[in-house]
Amino acid sequence: MSRLSRLAALALKELKVVLLDRRARTTLVLSPIVQLLLFGFATTLEVKAIDIGLVDRDGGRAAQEMVAALDGSPNVRTLRNYHSEAALDEGIARREVIAGLILPQRLSADIAAGQGGEVLALLDGRRSNAAQIVGGYLGQIAQRAGAELRPAVRGPPQAQVQTRHWFNPNLDYLWFTMPAMIAVITAVLVLSVSAQSVAREREFGTFDKLMILPLRPHEILLGKVAPAFVVGVVNCLIYAAAIPLLYGVPLTGSLALLLLAIVVYSMSLVGLGLMISCLAGNQQQAFLGMFFVTVPLILLSGYASPVDNMPAWLQPLVAVNPTHHMIVISEGIFLKDLPGDLVLKHLLPMLAAAVVTFTMAWTLFRARSE
Amino acid sequence: MAGNALLDLDGVGKRFASPGRGAPAMQALQGVGFVLEPGRIMGLIGPDAAGKTTLLRICAGLVVPDAGEVAVFGDSVARLDRSRIGYMPQSGALYAELSVLQNLTLYARLRGLSRELWDERIAHLLDLTGLAPFTRRAAGRLSGGMRQKLAMACAVAAAPPLILLDEPSVGVDPLSRREIWQLARDLAGPETGIVWATSILDDAEQCDDVLVLHEGRREYFGAPAGLAEFAAGRCWSTPVPAENRRRVLRAALEQPTTIAGRIDGGEVRLTLRSVADQPPALGEGAGSAWRERRPHVDDGFAWLLDDASVLKPSAVAAAFPQIAANPDAPAAIEAIGLGKRYGDFVAVNDVSFSVAPGEVFGLLGPNGAGKSTTFRMLCGLARPSAGHGRVAGHDLTTASAEARQALGYMPQKFSLYADLSVAANLRFVAGAYGLAGAHAKEAIERAVENLSLGAFWQLSAGTLPLGVKQRLALAAAVMHAPRVLFLDEPTSGVDPLVRREFWHHITAIADRGVAVLVTTHFMDEAELCDRLLLISQAEAIAHGTPEQLKQQALAVRTAGATLEDAFIALIAAQRERIRAEAA
Amino acid sequence: MSARGATAAVMAKEWAQIWRDPSTIGLVLVLPLLLMFLFGSAVSLDTTATRTGIVDRDRSAASRDLVAAFARNRYFAIQEAPAVEPLARAMLADEVRGIVVIPEGFGRGLANGRPRDIQMLTDGAQPNTAAFIAGHARGLLATWSAARLGERGEARPPVLQINARYRYNPGLRSRYTLVPGAIAIVMAMIGTMLTALIVAREYERGTMEGLLASPIPVPLLVAAKLFPYFVLGLAATAVCVGVAIVAYDLPFRGTFPALLLISAAFLSAVLGQGLLISAGTRNQFVSTQFALLSGFLPSLLLSGFLFEIDSMPQPIQYLTYIVPARYLIPPLQSVFLTGDIWAIFWPNAAIMFGFGAFFFWRVTKAIGRTIA
Structure with a gap:
């Protein structure tokens, strides 16, 4: 009874220290809001408003159709004419246009003669992702222009691919980003709170006072879990509400399961944060330690780029990364109504990570508490 | 108006905006003026938050006053040539991770000393400060006394004609304080003026002039003797047997006629409110052979700042259960051959002592001598390399967490949570000591009532004035009525008014049967202890009552009669012995 | 100075x-x-072989040939199943990112000029990958169809074709x-x-x-x-x-x-x-x-x-x-x-x-x- 009340007093103190601190509040309030808006609006995979260059050596009907098709495309912002291939190349180098088309001299004549015409497209490979997408657009535009030039030419009907995107019919990128954001922001917040916890006591000189109180090491550590925990869970709830409301992402699965996952996930992160905090001598080191851990955690989670694309030798690191598992669970619960057994499959590695990191934090804390 | 005055201030005022949640805006200074002539040392004295730091910063051009005229070197402070002042901020402004030499070089060059001059000047400064053997040591790893000397050397690196020192002797032992004073005099040329801000009244006696600040106003400006003169005819003393002294002093301080008091040699010495008052009759066991005494600066200071308040019997102590005196009771604190090494460095070597219930035991010694390490080993904060310590029957390095329940601890540095309110801090500590519900509420209310913290209840601990912070720290240390109390320099940096109140509580708590272990650099506080242990260079070099220490000092050399003289003589004797052994 | x-x-x-x-x-x-x-x-944003399930409901020579074409393509790592259900479950578990379904009568349809479309189901929870494999599947089917027409001498080259060159980063x-x-x-x-x-x-x-x-x-x-x-x-x-x-x-x-x-x-x-x-x-x-x-x-x-x-x-x-x-x-x-x-x-x-x-x-x- 008395031990429990001590723990409660400790947890309450830790909570107040974090929540009453004007400085911590900037992290806890400002940073999630900025990230929610910034990520929500800035992360887009679409490529719109592109500038295209044109070298027209043909001057015939094919060129007119091509220009008309380019004008008709909603993604093309401006069309610039260049007098030579070299000038176009220079324009690409100076980033005046992202891509340019070179219409060869006999294009219209060849097409009129019933032959196929080939148009050379130069694209700016410095922006690899955008260039690839623009390449796709240009193919479609050429097809449309071709159909105008020779409407009758259609071969025997061919089998087509009917695509259906499950869980996200319009392939809205936000539907992916937002559920993943829960995992990412929780990582950033929980780690910054917990990484500072012990280091802050050391730097502000409250550590000795804490050690002289009749508290056991594991109680002190458990007390430090409280604020990180509250931060993690409260954020999850806010995001779970804000994401469907602001961005229209459906929440198809069980909120309770999501909360459970966040609890386990936060535990694994708190353990990690406390480890950093026990090792750090001052706040600056704790902060840098936190940064050095958070960045790989996020970049190896499947958030920045698909896990499938990572080399095989990095996959074991992904498999032990709690953020990766949390993203899978969050995506699953938001979009896929993920069944409980599959949630469990990703919950267990996070639980294991929590146990390991806590044990290590406890050992470090005892070793460094003198 | 003096033609060549270094400083000439007239009607200076400064107001600061509210420092934080709930705290009011503060009038730091109001209508302050003074003149500093070349070749003089001016003491700037006053309690916490009197405006000393603000006034120094105004003289250094770091704070712009709202009102009044400030002339430095006969010209407006706005056109101040900063290379001609040596300002030592309270923090010392040392770079803790940089070496002694790096710090000195930085400030020498910053103040515009040229290459040819600076080597010579630095060598001279190192020589004067005695820091020459430690040039490569990081400033953060120096002892408190050495750090202050280094900070002063940095401030005066370019031999400026005006030196402004903000509490250079705070937290420093008597020996180092003497050295710091000597250093200041060595550094000052015949034309140099020094402003020395302090809350330690012994410093004031050494100054040519003193300016007493209180709540931002000038209360006195003139020679120290003039300050002492305020208390003429009000100072009395009487011999009292050792076992009664503390109780007698406490009873005297609770009289409405008494402003201040202390133990001086074998006597209780009081400052009375009025020349018409007679020293109180203190009942049996107390002496009644009152003699009038020559007033000191601290007597005059106490009279000048007297707000007509009367110390009440310590309610903090009343909350402790009375532990019956029992001569057979086991020691409450025991150190048996305690030793601590860090690599090759011996921090504490074979220190043994014991403290009985009801005893106030003082640990004295120069900065860095090993007092704090001894303290930390007994509390279980550091693991001894040799010997062991016991507190209330437990070895705290191995005992369970519950054993720490018997212990109250007040660290040297304020160590409560600055962002939490007074209420939240106390609630946390109560909870950590296992007090819950009505018990916790009662204990907190009692602490708040007894230490007059009610007005600060909702304020963040970090924004409190120093004296209130110390009261809060004491409240946190005694809330659970521990049987053993550890106080590590509880009055460091605190003004005389708060120190008096503090010791009033400490001695009363000890009389309830609590064992108190305390470290201090103030010899008037050491006089209040039952027994003292003097630690120097990791060794215990003297042990006994204050009177016994003075006797031991007389045995090694002829010294003055005060405890401070004894302190210095005993350490000097140890140094000579070490030098002789080495030779 | x-x-x-x-x-x-x-x-x-x-x-x-x-x-x-x-x-x-x-x-x-x-x-x-x-x-x-x-x-x-x-x-890395370079999509490599994406794990994709395939269900061949037709099991004709043409459908087998198409399955083989998928298996050869470097963008797909094919995993064949008799029905959609187990693959749907695998998609939930992140084990496949897409499912290709070749309908019954696919081969017959091609032969009699009334071709039946194949179906591509993707994991929209990974929009990047989904878009890529859908595009690659379209490209693959077009190439495959053209090759079949070519074998029968019925090739119809497109009227306008884009030949894309990526400057400064040819391998993109x-x-x-x-x-x-x-x-x-x-x-x-x-x-x-x-x-x-x-x-x-x-x-x-x-x-x-x-x-x-x-x-x-x-x-x-x-x-x-x-x-x-x-x-x-x-x-x-x-x-x-x-x-x-x-x-x-x-x-x-x-x-x-x-x-x-x-x-x-x-x-x-x-x-x-x-x-x-x-x-x-x-x-x-x-x-x-x-x-x-x-x-x-x-x-x-x-x-x-x-x-x-x-x-x-x-x-x-x-x-x-x-x-x-x-x-x-x-x-x-x-x-x-x-x-x-x-x-x-x-x-x-x-x-x-x-x-x-x-x-x-x-x-x-x-x-x-x-x-x-």
């Missing part, structure tokens, strides 16, 4: 502090290596885009993070009072504090460029003086930004948080290296104009992949130096001459 000595003294002090704190060195050496490794090896490797972006992040981090700490630390520890009480003019003080970190930033950039060229075989087609110019311009902007944060907050913890929010995140998201600025909503586009990294990415990508394009370098460098000058002026104002 004395001002120069004082400036040199502050600079020497900064260097001494840097050498004494291992975490600073960590930031300069470890952070570049870590970020280069992550962006060079871990983060995402690493070529990501690694220069990572360098920008490293510089932004060193610039804002490190400097965000340095003035705040002086205020927190009370050493600022000592500096302000000395005769050194504030602009010189700021410059002296800045310079060592400028050098560190350049050193970190050098580490990054070395790793990019040696370990990740990025081409370096520009010249080093050009690289130096744009790095110096960017560093002047972010160092100034960090110092301003530091002088404004006077608190290390808040400083680092602001540095993270105003330095790291915008450099990652609003600089145009991951997401196209032109495709962002208009208000966000305006916001990118005050992100210094926006002006760094184009010259940095060019100096690696294209060469010295001074038409890109000069205006961007000028804007970044402009930011630097503005921040420097603001810092000088913020520090002022007084303490309170």
Whole structure:
């Protein structure tokens, strides 16, 4: 009874220290809001408003159709004419246009003669992702222009691919980003709170006072879990509400399961944060330690780029990364109504990570508490 | 108006905006003026938050006053040539991770000393400060006394004609304080003026002039003797047997006629409110052979700042259960051959002592001598390399967490949570000591009532004035009525008014049967202890009552009669012995 | 004369502090290596073989041939199943990203000129991958159909065909885009993070009072504090460029003086930004948080290296104009992949130096001459 009340007093103190601190509040309030808006609006995979260059050596009907098709495309912002291939190349180098088309001299004549015409497209490979997408657009535009030039030419009907995107019919990128954001922001917040916890006591000189109180090491550590925990869970709830409301992402699965996952996930992160905090001598080191851990955690989670694309030798690191598992669970619960057994499959590695990191934090804390 | 005055201030005022949640805006200074002539040392004295730091910063051009005229070197402070002042901020402004030499070089060059001059000047400064053997040591790893000397050397690196020192002797032992004073005099040329801000009244006696600040106003400006003169005819003393002294002093301080008091040699010495008052009759066991005494600066200071308040019997102590005196009771604190090494460095070597219930035991010694390490080993904060310590029957390095329940601890540095309110801090500590519900509420209310913290209840601990912070720290240390109390320099940096109140509580708590272990650099506080242990260079070099220490000092050399003289003589004797052994 | 000595003294002090704190060195050496490794090896937008299920309900010669074509294609790692259900479950469990269903009568339909469409089901929860495999499946089917027509002499070449050539990055490797972006992040981090700490630390520890009480003019003080970190930033950039060229075989087609110019311009902007944060907050913890929010995140998201600025909503586009990294990415990508394009370098460098000058002026104002 008395031990429990001590723990409660400790947890309450830790909570107040974090929540009453004007400085911590900037992290806890400002940073999630900025990230929610910034990520929500800035992360887009679409490529719109592109500038295209044109070298027209043909001057015939094919060129007119091509220009008309380019004008008709909603993604093309401006069309610039260049007098030579070299000038176009220079324009690409100076980033005046992202891509340019070179219409060869006999294009219209060849097409009129019933032959196929080939148009050379130069694209700016410095922006690899955008260039690839623009390449796709240009193919479609050429097809449309071709159909105008020779409407009758259609071969025997061919089998087509009917695509259906499950869980996200319009392939809205936000539907992916937002559920993943829960995992990412929780990582950033929980780690910054917990990484500072012990280091802050050391730097502000409250550590000795804490050690002289009749508290056991594991109680002190458990007390430090409280604020990180509250931060993690409260954020999850806010995001779970804000994401469907602001961005229209459906929440198809069980909120309770999501909360459970966040609890386990936060535990694994708190353990990690406390480890950093026990090792750090001052706040600056704790902060840098936190940064050095958070960045790989996020970049190896499947958030920045698909896990499938990572080399095989990095996959074991992904498999032990709690953020990766949390993203899978969050995506699953938001979009896929993920069944409980599959949630469990990703919950267990996070639980294991929590146990390991806590044990290590406890050992470090005892070793460094003198 | 003096033609060549270094400083000439007239009607200076400064107001600061509210420092934080709930705290009011503060009038730091109001209508302050003074003149500093070349070749003089001016003491700037006053309690916490009197405006000393603000006034120094105004003289250094770091704070712009709202009102009044400030002339430095006969010209407006706005056109101040900063290379001609040596300002030592309270923090010392040392770079803790940089070496002694790096710090000195930085400030020498910053103040515009040229290459040819600076080597010579630095060598001279190192020589004067005695820091020459430690040039490569990081400033953060120096002892408190050495750090202050280094900070002063940095401030005066370019031999400026005006030196402004903000509490250079705070937290420093008597020996180092003497050295710091000597250093200041060595550094000052015949034309140099020094402003020395302090809350330690012994410093004031050494100054040519003193300016007493209180709540931002000038209360006195003139020679120290003039300050002492305020208390003429009000100072009395009487011999009292050792076992009664503390109780007698406490009873005297609770009289409405008494402003201040202390133990001086074998006597209780009081400052009375009025020349018409007679020293109180203190009942049996107390002496009644009152003699009038020559007033000191601290007597005059106490009279000048007297707000007509009367110390009440310590309610903090009343909350402790009375532990019956029992001569057979086991020691409450025991150190048996305690030793601590860090690599090759011996921090504490074979220190043994014991403290009985009801005893106030003082640990004295120069900065860095090993007092704090001894303290930390007994509390279980550091693991001894040799010997062991016991507190209330437990070895705290191995005992369970519950054993720490018997212990109250007040660290040297304020160590409560600055962002939490007074209420939240106390609630946390109560909870950590296992007090819950009505018990916790009662204990907190009692602490708040007894230490007059009610007005600060909702304020963040970090924004409190120093004296209130110390009261809060004491409240946190005694809330659970521990049987053993550890106080590590509880009055460091605190003004005389708060120190008096503090010791009033400490001695009363000890009389309830609590064992108190305390470290201090103030010899008037050491006089209040039952027994003292003097630690120097990791060794215990003297042990006994204050009177016994003075006797031991007389045995090694002829010294003055005060405890401070004894302190210095005993350490000097140890140094000579070490030098002789080495030779 | 004395001002120069004082400036040199502050600079020497900064260097001494840097050498004494291992975490600073960590930031300069470890952070570049870590970020280069992550962006060079871990983060990749190049889709490789995607695990895809396939259900052949037809089991005709044509359908078997199509399945074989999928199995041969380098973008697909095929896993065949008798029915959709087990694959649907596998998709839930992230084991496949798409399912191709060849309908019954596919072969017959092709033969009698009434072809039946195949179905591609994707995991929309991974929109990037979903879009890629849907596109690849379309391409594969078109090629396969054309090849079959060709075998029967019925080939119909398209009227207009695009022959795409990717300049500066013929293999269209995402690493070529990501690694220069990572360098920008490293510089932004060193610039804002490190400097965000340095003035705040002086205020927190009370050493600022000592500096302000000395005769050194504030602009010189700021410059002296800045310079060592400028050098560190350049050193970190050098580490990054070395790793990019040696370990990740990025081409370096520009010249080093050009690289130096744009790095110096960017560093002047972010160092100034960090110092301003530091002088404004006077608190290390808040400083680092602001540095993270105003330095790291915008450099990652609003600089145009991951997401196209032109495709962002208009208000966000305006916001990118005050992100210094926006002006760094184009010259940095060019100096690696294209060469010295001074038409890109000069205006961007000028804007970044402009930011630097503005921040420097603001810092000088913020520090002022007084303490309170």
